[in-house]
Amino acid sequence: MSKVKQLHELQEIDLDIEHKNETLTQIKSRLGKDDDLISARLALDTARKRLAELEHQQRTAEWGVDDIGKKIAHEEKKLYDGSVKNPRELMSLQQEVEHLKEQHKQQEEQLLNLMLEVDAAQQDAARQSSELEEMDKAWHENQNQLSKEQAEIETELAALEQKREALVEQVDTAGLRTYEEIRKARQGLAVAKVVQGRCQGCRISLPMSDQQRARIGHELARCSNCGRILYMD
Numbered sequence: 603m604s605k606v607k608q609l610h611e612l613q614e615i616d617l618d619i620e621h622k623n624e625t626l627t628q629i630k631s632r633l634g635k636d637d638d639l640i641s642a643r644l645a646l647d648t649a650r651k652r653l654a655e656l657e658h659q660q661r662t663a664e665w666g667v668d669d670i671g672k673k674i675a676h677e678e679k680k681l682y683d684g685s686v687k688n689p690r691e692l693m694s695l696q697q698e699v700e701h702l703k704e705q706h707k708q709q710e711e712q713l714l715n716l717m718l719e720v721d722a723a724q725q726d727a728a729r730q731s732s733e734l735e736e737m738d739k740a741w742h743e744n745q746n747q748l749s750k751e752q753a754e755i756e757t758e759l760a761a762l763e764q765k766r767e768a769l770v771e772q773v774d775t776a777g778l779r780t781y782e783e784i785r786k787a788r789q790g791l792a793v794a795k796v797v798q799g800r801c802q803g804c805r806i807s808l809p810m811s812d813q814q815r816a817r818i819g820h821e822l823a824r825c826s827n828c829g830r831i832l833y834m835d
């Protein structure tokens with residue numbers, strides 16, 4: 603294999619390694635990231651607390667309605683069983699019963715509203731709970747998939763590193779140094795193909811002399827414009 607062909611192959615490996623490392627970084631940044639799940643859990647927690655609070659209010663309201671109901675029955679009994687005979691007392695008792703009945707009506711209305719709120723809160727909590735369950739399931743599937751991809755890429759990277767090492771052993775030191783220097787200066791692309799007389803690194807038309815040197819391939823021919831190593835298939 604010619605020196606330049608070796609360097610071109612090295613570049614293919616390096617680009618592949620670079621690309622895979624970028625993918626790996628992306629995967630790692632997504633692994634274990636569960637912010638959405640945490641906020642969904644917090645929201646469900648809040649919804650459940652609100653439901654519990656409303657249910658508590660409903661029970662209290664039910665007791666209240668019950669109490670007044672008993673009080674009314676008690677006072678009405680007194681009103682009709684003849685135990686109170688004084689007309690003024692009877693009148694006052696009558697007013698008391700009416701007052702209690704008004705209160706009873708109001709509290710029943712409040713209770714009804716609370717029952718509606720409890721119902722809505724129950725539906726809300728149930729919906730959030732099933733959404734969280736779905737999210738959790740999807741998250742675990744996604745994490746498993748990411749872990750699998752990570753393992754695959756790591757295996758591929760290890761193989762590429764081995765391939766690179768083996769190739770580097772064959773490349774002469776000076777050529778390798780030139781390659782690394784240009785790679786650094788030219789954002790990873792040190793070897794440029796020559797296609798239809800143009801350097802594919804910087805796209806200029808190459809003088810015949812450059813093209814010829816690239817074709818012969820004994821020594822490393824460099825593009826006189828961008829300085830990349832020229833490579834012809």
Ligand SMILES: [Zn+2]
Pocket residue numbers: 794801802803804805806825826827828829830
């Ligand atoms: Zn060039």
